[in-house]
Amino acid sequence: MGEVVATIKLMPESPEVDLEKMKEEVMASIPEDAEFHKIDEEPIAFGLVALNVMVVVGDSEGGTEQVEENLAKISGVNNVEVTDIRRLM
Protein backbone atom coordinates (compact mmCIF):
# COMPACT_ATOMS: atom_id res chain seq x y z
CA MET A 1 0.00 0.00 0.00
CA GLY A 2 1.36 3.33 -1.03
CA GLU A 3 1.54 6.64 0.73
CA VAL A 4 0.04 9.93 -0.34
CA VAL A 5 1.37 13.41 0.34
CA ALA A 6 -1.42 15.95 0.67
CA THR A 7 -1.24 19.73 0.82
CA ILE A 8 -4.11 21.16 2.84
CA LYS A 9 -4.91 24.85 2.87
CA LEU A 10 -6.34 26.42 6.03
CA MET A 11 -8.11 29.74 5.64
CA PRO A 12 -8.10 31.92 8.78
CA GLU A 13 -11.17 33.49 10.30
CA SER A 14 -9.72 36.97 10.04
CA PRO A 15 -6.45 38.83 9.43
CA GLU A 16 -6.03 39.02 13.21
CA VAL A 17 -5.72 35.31 14.04
CA ASP A 18 -2.57 34.19 15.86
CA LEU A 19 -0.77 32.13 13.19
CA GLU A 20 1.90 30.79 15.53
CA LYS A 21 -0.72 29.43 17.88
CA MET A 22 -2.61 27.98 14.93
CA LYS A 23 0.55 26.21 13.73
CA GLU A 24 1.07 24.61 17.12
CA GLU A 25 -2.49 23.38 17.14
CA VAL A 26 -2.10 22.04 13.61
CA MET A 27 0.86 19.91 14.65
CA ALA A 28 -0.99 18.67 17.72
CA SER A 29 -4.07 17.81 15.66
CA ILE A 30 -2.46 15.35 13.23
CA PRO A 31 -3.95 11.88 13.86
CA GLU A 32 -1.69 9.00 14.74
CA ASP A 33 -1.83 7.28 11.38
CA ALA A 34 -0.84 10.44 9.51
CA GLU A 35 2.56 12.10 9.44
CA PHE A 36 3.13 15.84 9.67
CA HIS A 37 5.66 17.21 7.19
CA LYS A 38 5.61 21.01 7.16
CA ILE A 39 3.60 24.23 7.23
CA ASP A 40 4.06 27.16 4.85
CA GLU A 41 2.39 30.54 5.16
CA GLU A 42 0.63 31.85 2.07
CA PRO A 43 -0.33 35.51 2.09
CA ILE A 44 -3.73 35.85 0.41
CA ALA A 45 -5.21 39.32 0.43
CA PHE A 46 -6.11 42.25 2.68
CA GLY A 47 -4.04 40.87 5.55
CA LEU A 48 -5.43 37.33 5.36
CA VAL A 49 -2.77 34.63 5.58
CA ALA A 50 -3.49 30.97 4.81
CA LEU A 51 -1.47 28.03 6.11
CA ASN A 52 -0.52 25.22 3.74
CA VAL A 53 -0.06 22.04 5.71
CA MET A 54 1.74 19.08 4.16
CA VAL A 55 0.95 15.65 5.57
CA VAL A 56 1.51 12.06 4.52
CA VAL A 57 -1.36 9.58 4.81
CA GLY A 58 -1.89 6.02 3.60
CA ASP A 59 -3.32 5.44 0.12
CA SER A 60 -6.27 3.76 1.78
CA GLU A 61 -9.77 4.08 3.10
CA GLY A 62 -10.68 7.44 4.54
CA GLY A 63 -8.03 9.32 2.59
CA THR A 64 -7.42 12.73 4.18
CA GLU A 65 -10.81 12.72 5.91
CA GLN A 66 -9.64 12.48 9.52
CA VAL A 67 -6.85 15.01 9.04
CA GLU A 68 -9.27 17.47 7.46
CA GLU A 69 -11.80 16.97 10.22
CA ASN A 70 -9.25 17.64 12.95
CA LEU A 71 -7.86 20.70 11.21
CA ALA A 72 -11.33 22.15 10.74
CA LYS A 73 -11.85 22.13 14.51
CA ILE A 74 -8.87 24.32 15.28
CA SER A 75 -9.87 27.72 16.61
CA GLY A 76 -9.25 30.47 14.10
CA VAL A 77 -9.63 28.15 11.09
CA ASN A 78 -12.45 29.12 8.76
CA ASN A 79 -12.18 26.24 6.36
CA VAL A 80 -9.96 23.52 5.03
CA GLU A 81 -9.28 22.53 1.43
CA VAL A 82 -7.02 19.86 -0.03
CA THR A 83 -5.16 21.61 -2.84
CA ASP A 84 -2.72 18.91 -3.95
CA ILE A 85 -2.43 15.15 -3.57
CA ARG A 86 0.09 12.73 -5.04
CA ARG A 87 1.64 9.36 -4.29
CA LEU A 88 5.05 8.95 -2.80
CA MET A 89 7.18 6.44 -4.64
Place this chain on the structure above:
Amino acid sequence: MAKEKEHMNLAFIGHVDHGKSTLVGHLLLQSGAIAEQQLAKGEDKFRFVMDKLTEERERGVTIDLAHARFDTPKYEFTIVDCPGHRDFVKNMITGASQADAAVLVVAIDDGVMPQTKEHAFLARTLGINQLIIAINKMDLVKYDEGKFNDLKQEVSDLIKTVAYKPSEIDFIPLSAFEGDNITKLSENTPWYKGPTLVESLDKFTSPEKPTNLPLRVPIQDVYSITGVGTVPVGRVETGIMKKGDNVIFEPAGKSGEVKSIEMHHEMLDMAEPGDNVGFNVRGVGKNDIRRGDVAGHTDNAPSVAKEFTAQIVVLQHPGVITVGYTPVFHCHTAQVACTFLELQKKLDPATGQVKEENPDFLKTGDAAFVVVKPTKPMVIEKIKDIPHMGRFAIRDMGQTVAAGMCIDMVKAK
Protein backbone atom coordinates in the same frame (compact mmCIF):
# COMPACT_ATOMS: atom_id res chain seq x y z
CA MET B 1 19.46 33.36 -22.22
CA ALA B 2 17.71 30.20 -23.34
CA LYS B 3 13.95 30.43 -23.47
CA GLU B 4 12.37 28.85 -20.46
CA LYS B 5 10.64 25.58 -21.18
CA GLU B 6 6.92 25.41 -20.79
CA HIS B 7 5.73 23.51 -17.80
CA MET B 8 3.18 20.70 -17.70
CA ASN B 9 1.69 18.54 -14.96
CA LEU B 10 1.58 14.93 -16.07
CA ALA B 11 -0.55 12.36 -14.26
CA PHE B 12 0.20 8.64 -14.25
CA ILE B 13 -2.95 6.59 -13.95
CA GLY B 14 -3.94 2.96 -14.34
CA HIS B 15 -4.81 -0.20 -12.48
CA VAL B 16 -2.84 -1.42 -9.45
CA ASP B 17 0.50 -3.03 -10.31
CA HIS B 18 0.37 -2.20 -14.01
CA GLY B 19 3.76 -0.48 -13.71
CA LYS B 20 3.18 3.23 -13.10
CA SER B 21 5.96 3.63 -10.53
CA THR B 22 8.42 1.64 -12.58
CA LEU B 23 7.74 3.84 -15.60
CA VAL B 24 8.04 7.02 -13.54
CA GLY B 25 11.36 5.73 -12.18
CA HIS B 26 12.66 5.45 -15.72
CA LEU B 27 11.60 8.94 -16.64
CA LEU B 28 13.16 10.44 -13.52
CA LEU B 29 16.41 8.73 -14.33
CA GLN B 30 16.32 10.35 -17.76
CA SER B 31 15.87 13.71 -16.22
CA GLY B 32 18.77 13.62 -13.88
CA ALA B 33 16.29 14.02 -11.04
CA ILE B 34 18.30 11.09 -9.78
CA ALA B 35 21.86 11.99 -10.64
CA GLU B 36 23.81 9.68 -12.91
CA GLN B 37 27.12 10.38 -11.21
CA GLN B 38 25.69 8.55 -8.22
CA LEU B 39 26.12 5.43 -10.30
CA ALA B 40 29.07 3.17 -9.74
CA LYS B 41 30.85 2.13 -12.92
CA GLY B 42 29.07 -0.67 -14.70
CA GLU B 43 26.17 -0.53 -12.31
CA ASP B 44 22.84 -1.31 -13.87
CA LYS B 45 21.19 2.08 -14.15
CA PHE B 46 17.71 0.83 -13.91
CA ARG B 47 18.27 -1.38 -10.90
CA PHE B 48 19.92 1.57 -9.27
CA VAL B 49 16.89 3.76 -9.84
CA MET B 50 14.44 1.23 -8.53
CA ASP B 51 16.61 0.70 -5.48
CA LYS B 52 16.81 4.44 -5.04
CA LEU B 53 13.07 4.67 -5.21
CA THR B 54 12.44 1.96 -2.71
CA GLU B 55 15.31 2.31 -0.23
CA GLU B 56 14.79 4.04 3.06
CA ARG B 57 15.40 7.68 2.43
CA GLU B 58 15.15 10.78 4.47
CA ARG B 59 11.50 11.76 4.48
CA GLY B 60 12.09 15.17 2.94
CA VAL B 61 13.90 13.61 -0.01
CA THR B 62 11.03 11.22 -0.68
CA ILE B 63 8.55 14.05 -0.58
CA ASP B 64 10.69 16.19 -2.87
CA LEU B 65 10.93 13.29 -5.29
CA ALA B 66 7.13 13.22 -5.46
CA HIS B 67 7.31 16.80 -6.74
CA ALA B 68 10.36 16.21 -8.98
CA ARG B 69 10.59 17.52 -12.53
CA PHE B 70 11.99 16.07 -15.67
CA ASP B 71 12.69 17.58 -19.02
CA THR B 72 11.93 16.53 -22.55
CA PRO B 73 13.34 18.63 -25.42
CA LYS B 74 10.23 20.81 -25.39
CA TYR B 75 8.72 20.72 -21.92
CA GLU B 76 9.45 20.56 -18.26
CA PHE B 77 7.14 18.02 -16.63
CA THR B 78 6.09 17.51 -13.05
CA ILE B 79 4.82 14.01 -12.48
CA VAL B 80 1.74 13.32 -10.39
CA ASP B 81 1.41 9.68 -9.43
CA CYS B 82 -2.30 9.60 -8.59
CA PRO B 83 -3.52 7.93 -5.40
CA GLY B 84 -5.25 4.64 -6.04
CA HIS B 85 -7.89 4.67 -3.33
CA ARG B 86 -11.31 6.03 -4.25
CA ASP B 87 -11.53 8.14 -1.13
CA PHE B 88 -9.12 10.58 -2.80
CA VAL B 89 -11.36 11.17 -5.80
CA LYS B 90 -13.20 14.02 -4.08
CA ASN B 91 -9.89 15.82 -3.55
CA MET B 92 -8.95 15.39 -7.19
CA ILE B 93 -12.27 16.78 -8.36
CA THR B 94 -12.76 19.72 -6.01
CA GLY B 95 -9.13 20.64 -5.28
CA ALA B 96 -6.77 22.50 -7.56
CA SER B 97 -6.88 21.07 -11.05
CA GLN B 98 -3.64 19.21 -11.16
CA ALA B 99 -2.96 17.52 -14.45
CA ASP B 100 -2.61 18.92 -17.96
CA ALA B 101 -2.12 15.49 -19.51
CA ALA B 102 -2.01 11.85 -18.48
CA VAL B 103 -0.33 8.56 -19.25
CA LEU B 104 -2.75 5.67 -18.82
CA VAL B 105 -0.73 2.53 -18.09
CA VAL B 106 -2.27 -0.82 -19.03
CA ALA B 107 -0.33 -4.05 -18.50
CA ILE B 108 -0.57 -6.44 -21.44
CA ASP B 109 -0.81 -9.54 -19.25
CA ASP B 110 -3.75 -8.15 -17.29
CA GLY B 111 -5.59 -6.02 -19.84
CA VAL B 112 -8.39 -3.57 -19.13
CA MET B 113 -9.22 -3.79 -15.41
CA PRO B 114 -11.77 -1.95 -13.22
CA GLN B 115 -9.41 0.89 -12.35
CA THR B 116 -8.37 1.28 -15.98
CA LYS B 117 -12.01 2.09 -16.73
CA GLU B 118 -12.44 4.30 -13.70
CA HIS B 119 -9.30 6.28 -14.39
CA ALA B 120 -10.19 6.82 -18.05
CA PHE B 121 -13.50 8.22 -16.88
CA LEU B 122 -11.89 10.35 -14.17
CA ALA B 123 -9.29 11.72 -16.59
CA ARG B 124 -12.11 12.97 -18.77
CA THR B 125 -14.03 14.30 -15.77
CA LEU B 126 -10.94 16.16 -14.59
CA GLY B 127 -10.68 17.87 -17.95
CA ILE B 128 -7.55 16.06 -19.07
CA ASN B 129 -7.79 16.26 -22.85
CA GLN B 130 -4.40 14.85 -23.76
CA LEU B 131 -3.70 11.21 -23.17
CA ILE B 132 -1.03 8.64 -23.98
CA ILE B 133 -1.75 4.93 -23.61
CA ALA B 134 1.27 2.98 -22.38
CA ILE B 135 0.79 -0.72 -23.03
CA ASN B 136 3.27 -2.03 -20.47
CA LYS B 137 5.00 -5.32 -19.66
CA MET B 138 5.38 -6.25 -23.33
CA ASP B 139 8.32 -8.43 -22.28
CA LEU B 140 5.85 -10.81 -20.62
CA VAL B 141 4.22 -11.63 -23.98
CA LYS B 142 7.43 -11.73 -26.00
CA TYR B 143 6.59 -8.40 -27.64
CA ASP B 144 3.73 -10.01 -29.55
CA GLU B 145 2.22 -7.63 -32.10
CA GLY B 146 -1.13 -9.43 -32.24
CA LYS B 147 -1.63 -9.22 -28.48
CA PHE B 148 -0.70 -5.53 -28.58
CA ASN B 149 -3.26 -4.85 -31.32
CA ASP B 150 -6.00 -6.71 -29.45
CA LEU B 151 -5.47 -4.69 -26.29
CA LYS B 152 -5.12 -1.49 -28.29
CA GLN B 153 -8.57 -2.17 -29.74
CA GLU B 154 -10.05 -2.88 -26.34
CA VAL B 155 -8.62 0.29 -24.80
CA SER B 156 -9.76 2.29 -27.85
CA ASP B 157 -13.33 1.15 -27.30
CA LEU B 158 -13.08 2.06 -23.64
CA ILE B 159 -11.77 5.61 -24.08
CA LYS B 160 -14.25 6.33 -26.86
CA THR B 161 -16.98 5.99 -24.22
CA VAL B 162 -15.66 9.17 -22.62
CA ALA B 163 -15.16 11.01 -25.90
CA TYR B 164 -11.43 10.52 -26.42
CA LYS B 165 -10.48 9.98 -30.06
CA PRO B 166 -8.27 6.88 -30.29
CA SER B 167 -7.02 7.96 -33.73
CA GLU B 168 -5.44 11.04 -32.15
CA ILE B 169 -3.84 9.15 -29.27
CA ASP B 170 -0.51 7.31 -29.20
CA PHE B 171 -0.60 3.70 -28.06
CA ILE B 172 2.95 2.71 -27.16
CA PRO B 173 4.10 -0.87 -26.55
CA LEU B 174 6.71 -0.75 -23.82
CA SER B 175 8.41 -2.48 -21.01
CA ALA B 176 9.03 -0.23 -18.04
CA PHE B 177 11.23 -3.00 -16.76
CA GLU B 178 13.48 -3.42 -19.78
CA GLY B 179 13.20 0.16 -20.97
CA ASP B 180 11.75 -0.59 -24.44
CA ASN B 181 10.36 2.39 -26.38
CA ILE B 182 10.75 4.82 -23.53
CA THR B 183 13.55 6.99 -24.87
CA LYS B 184 14.54 5.04 -27.95
CA LEU B 185 12.76 2.65 -30.24
CA SER B 186 13.34 -0.94 -29.25
CA GLU B 187 14.67 -3.74 -31.43
CA ASN B 188 12.19 -5.97 -29.65
CA THR B 189 9.27 -4.29 -31.42
CA PRO B 190 10.39 -3.88 -35.05
CA TRP B 191 6.72 -3.85 -36.05
CA TYR B 192 6.02 -0.70 -34.05
CA LYS B 193 6.26 2.45 -36.16
CA GLY B 194 5.07 5.08 -33.66
CA PRO B 195 6.94 7.41 -31.35
CA THR B 196 8.76 6.55 -28.13
CA LEU B 197 7.14 7.64 -24.87
CA VAL B 198 9.39 10.70 -24.59
CA GLU B 199 8.73 11.68 -28.23
CA SER B 200 5.04 11.28 -27.60
CA LEU B 201 5.20 13.51 -24.52
CA ASP B 202 6.75 16.21 -26.67
CA LYS B 203 3.79 16.04 -29.05
CA PHE B 204 1.43 17.38 -26.38
CA THR B 205 0.28 20.91 -26.98
CA SER B 206 0.98 23.31 -24.16
CA PRO B 207 -1.93 23.96 -21.88
CA GLU B 208 -3.58 27.31 -22.39
CA LYS B 209 -5.09 29.27 -19.57
CA PRO B 210 -8.86 29.32 -20.03
CA THR B 211 -8.90 33.12 -20.20
CA ASN B 212 -11.45 33.31 -22.99
CA LEU B 213 -14.13 31.33 -21.17
CA PRO B 214 -16.69 33.25 -19.08
CA LEU B 215 -15.48 34.44 -15.68
CA ARG B 216 -16.11 31.95 -12.88
CA VAL B 217 -14.78 32.35 -9.33
CA PRO B 218 -16.18 29.78 -6.86
CA ILE B 219 -16.20 31.43 -3.45
CA GLN B 220 -14.22 29.72 -0.69
CA ASP B 221 -14.88 32.23 2.08
CA VAL B 222 -16.39 35.63 2.64
CA TYR B 223 -14.78 38.14 4.99
CA SER B 224 -15.69 41.52 6.33
CA ILE B 225 -12.43 43.37 6.69
CA THR B 226 -12.12 46.55 8.70
CA GLY B 227 -11.43 49.54 6.49
CA VAL B 228 -12.03 47.51 3.31
CA GLY B 229 -15.50 45.99 3.37
CA THR B 230 -16.79 42.70 2.04
CA VAL B 231 -14.02 40.48 0.68
CA PRO B 232 -14.89 37.16 -0.98
CA VAL B 233 -11.89 34.86 -1.47
CA GLY B 234 -11.58 32.22 -4.16
CA ARG B 235 -9.61 30.83 -7.08
CA VAL B 236 -10.35 32.17 -10.53
CA GLU B 237 -11.21 29.02 -12.51
CA THR B 238 -11.91 30.62 -15.88
CA GLY B 239 -12.03 34.04 -17.47
CA ILE B 240 -10.55 37.32 -16.34
CA MET B 241 -11.71 39.61 -13.56
CA LYS B 242 -10.71 43.27 -13.71
CA LYS B 243 -11.02 46.16 -11.32
CA GLY B 244 -14.23 48.00 -12.09
CA ASP B 245 -16.04 44.90 -13.45
CA ASN B 246 -19.63 44.32 -12.45
CA VAL B 247 -19.95 40.85 -11.00
CA ILE B 248 -22.88 38.78 -9.84
CA PHE B 249 -22.83 35.99 -7.24
CA GLU B 250 -25.09 33.03 -7.95
CA PRO B 251 -27.26 31.45 -6.66
CA ALA B 252 -27.35 34.40 -4.20
CA GLY B 253 -28.30 36.74 -7.06
CA LYS B 254 -26.36 39.65 -5.51
CA SER B 255 -24.22 41.90 -7.66
CA GLY B 256 -21.73 44.71 -7.20
CA GLU B 257 -18.63 46.40 -8.52
CA VAL B 258 -15.12 45.02 -8.02
CA LYS B 259 -13.28 47.82 -6.26
CA SER B 260 -9.95 46.12 -5.71
CA ILE B 261 -8.26 42.74 -6.12
CA GLU B 262 -5.37 41.36 -4.10
CA MET B 263 -3.18 38.27 -4.39
CA HIS B 264 -0.18 37.51 -2.14
CA HIS B 265 -1.08 40.79 -0.42
CA GLU B 266 -0.39 42.72 -3.61
CA MET B 267 -2.88 44.80 -5.54
CA LEU B 268 -3.79 43.48 -8.97
CA ASP B 269 -5.57 45.25 -11.81
CA MET B 270 -6.81 41.92 -13.06
CA ALA B 271 -6.88 38.29 -12.01
CA GLU B 272 -6.63 35.27 -14.30
CA PRO B 273 -7.21 31.51 -14.09
CA GLY B 274 -5.28 29.87 -11.27
CA ASP B 275 -5.02 33.05 -9.20
CA ASN B 276 -6.10 32.76 -5.56
CA VAL B 277 -7.53 36.17 -4.87
CA GLY B 278 -9.47 38.24 -2.43
CA PHE B 279 -11.54 41.01 -3.94
CA ASN B 280 -13.55 43.82 -2.47
CA VAL B 281 -17.02 44.25 -3.93
CA ARG B 282 -19.12 47.35 -3.39
CA GLY B 283 -22.82 46.76 -2.91
CA VAL B 284 -22.57 43.25 -1.47
CA GLY B 285 -22.71 42.53 2.25
CA LYS B 286 -20.87 39.71 4.04
CA ASN B 287 -24.14 37.94 4.75
CA ASP B 288 -25.45 38.29 1.19
CA ILE B 289 -23.09 35.64 -0.17
CA ARG B 290 -21.45 32.47 1.09
CA ARG B 291 -19.06 29.62 0.34
CA GLY B 292 -20.33 27.68 -2.68
CA ASP B 293 -21.60 30.76 -4.49
CA VAL B 294 -19.90 31.55 -7.79
CA ALA B 295 -18.96 34.98 -9.09
CA GLY B 296 -19.23 35.80 -12.79
CA HIS B 297 -19.77 38.86 -14.92
CA THR B 298 -23.25 40.34 -14.63
CA ASP B 299 -23.76 39.99 -18.39
CA ASN B 300 -22.71 36.31 -18.38
CA ALA B 301 -23.88 35.03 -15.03
CA PRO B 302 -23.06 31.58 -13.63
CA SER B 303 -25.76 28.98 -14.46
CA VAL B 304 -28.10 27.94 -11.69
CA ALA B 305 -29.50 24.48 -12.36
CA LYS B 306 -33.04 23.46 -11.58
CA GLU B 307 -32.11 19.96 -12.66
CA PHE B 308 -29.30 18.51 -14.73
CA THR B 309 -28.33 15.47 -16.75
CA ALA B 310 -25.06 13.87 -15.72
CA GLN B 311 -22.78 11.08 -16.84
CA ILE B 312 -21.58 9.31 -13.71
CA VAL B 313 -19.52 6.33 -12.68
CA VAL B 314 -20.32 4.52 -9.45
CA LEU B 315 -16.99 4.04 -7.64
CA GLN B 316 -18.09 2.25 -4.48
CA HIS B 317 -21.53 1.82 -3.08
CA PRO B 318 -22.50 -0.71 -0.43
CA GLY B 319 -25.99 -1.07 -1.90
CA VAL B 320 -27.67 0.20 -5.01
CA ILE B 321 -28.57 3.64 -6.35
CA THR B 322 -32.23 4.07 -7.26
CA VAL B 323 -34.55 6.94 -8.12
CA GLY B 324 -35.11 9.04 -4.99
CA TYR B 325 -31.56 8.61 -3.66
CA THR B 326 -30.32 11.97 -2.30
CA PRO B 327 -26.56 12.05 -1.55
CA VAL B 328 -24.38 15.18 -1.34
CA PHE B 329 -22.78 16.49 -4.53
CA HIS B 330 -19.41 18.22 -4.11
CA CYS B 331 -19.00 20.59 -7.01
CA HIS B 332 -16.33 23.37 -6.97
CA THR B 333 -16.76 24.85 -3.44
CA ALA B 334 -20.46 23.92 -3.19
CA GLN B 335 -21.93 20.96 -1.34
CA VAL B 336 -25.56 20.38 -2.19
CA ALA B 337 -27.77 17.34 -1.70
CA CYS B 338 -29.28 16.28 -5.03
CA THR B 339 -32.06 13.78 -5.69
CA PHE B 340 -31.83 11.20 -8.48
CA LEU B 341 -34.95 11.80 -10.60
CA GLU B 342 -34.26 9.43 -13.44
CA LEU B 343 -31.83 6.66 -14.36
CA GLN B 344 -31.79 7.15 -18.13
CA LYS B 345 -29.38 4.51 -19.36
CA LYS B 346 -26.67 2.24 -18.17
CA LEU B 347 -23.59 2.00 -20.36
CA ASP B 348 -21.31 -0.92 -21.05
CA PRO B 349 -18.02 0.63 -19.95
CA ALA B 350 -16.06 -1.52 -22.37
CA THR B 351 -17.92 -0.44 -25.49
CA GLY B 352 -19.88 2.65 -24.52
CA GLN B 353 -22.99 1.02 -25.93
CA VAL B 354 -26.20 1.38 -23.99
CA LYS B 355 -26.55 -1.79 -21.95
CA GLU B 356 -29.92 -0.99 -20.49
CA GLU B 357 -32.52 1.75 -20.92
CA ASN B 358 -34.13 3.02 -17.71
CA PRO B 359 -32.40 0.55 -15.39
CA ASP B 360 -34.02 -0.02 -11.99
CA PHE B 361 -30.78 0.53 -10.12
CA LEU B 362 -27.05 1.24 -10.42
CA LYS B 363 -24.28 -0.47 -8.49
CA THR B 364 -20.51 -0.27 -8.06
CA GLY B 365 -18.72 -0.17 -11.40
CA ASP B 366 -21.71 1.03 -13.41
CA ALA B 367 -21.49 4.00 -15.75
CA ALA B 368 -24.76 5.74 -16.52
CA PHE B 369 -26.64 8.80 -17.65
CA VAL B 370 -28.90 10.16 -14.92
CA VAL B 371 -31.06 13.20 -14.18
CA VAL B 372 -30.70 14.83 -10.77
CA LYS B 373 -32.38 17.71 -8.99
CA PRO B 374 -30.49 19.86 -6.47
CA THR B 375 -32.45 20.27 -3.21
CA LYS B 376 -31.48 23.95 -3.21
CA PRO B 377 -30.22 26.26 -5.96
CA MET B 378 -26.75 25.34 -7.14
CA VAL B 379 -24.29 26.61 -9.76
CA ILE B 380 -22.97 24.06 -12.22
CA GLU B 381 -21.98 24.32 -15.89
CA LYS B 382 -22.09 21.89 -18.78
CA ILE B 383 -18.72 20.16 -19.06
CA LYS B 384 -18.66 21.12 -22.75
CA ASP B 385 -19.03 24.82 -21.98
CA ILE B 386 -16.86 25.26 -18.87
CA PRO B 387 -15.14 21.98 -17.94
CA HIS B 388 -13.74 23.41 -14.69
CA MET B 389 -17.24 23.98 -13.36
CA GLY B 390 -18.95 20.84 -14.66
CA ARG B 391 -17.47 18.04 -12.55
CA PHE B 392 -18.50 16.71 -9.17
CA ALA B 393 -17.95 13.97 -6.62
CA ILE B 394 -20.92 12.30 -4.93
CA ARG B 395 -20.51 11.58 -1.22
CA ASP B 396 -22.62 9.53 1.12
CA MET B 397 -21.98 7.85 4.48
CA GLY B 398 -18.47 9.29 4.65
CA GLN B 399 -17.46 7.78 1.31
CA THR B 400 -17.04 9.03 -2.21
CA VAL B 401 -19.60 6.84 -3.93
CA ALA B 402 -19.47 8.24 -7.45
CA ALA B 403 -17.98 10.90 -9.71
CA GLY B 404 -19.48 12.59 -12.71
CA MET B 405 -19.90 15.48 -15.08
CA CYS B 406 -22.81 17.67 -16.11
CA ILE B 407 -23.91 17.01 -19.69
CA ASP B 408 -27.03 19.12 -19.92
CA MET B 409 -29.26 21.19 -17.65
CA VAL B 410 -32.55 22.94 -17.11
CA LYS B 411 -31.80 26.37 -15.75
CA ALA B 412 -33.63 27.77 -12.73
CA LYS B 413 -33.63 31.29 -14.11
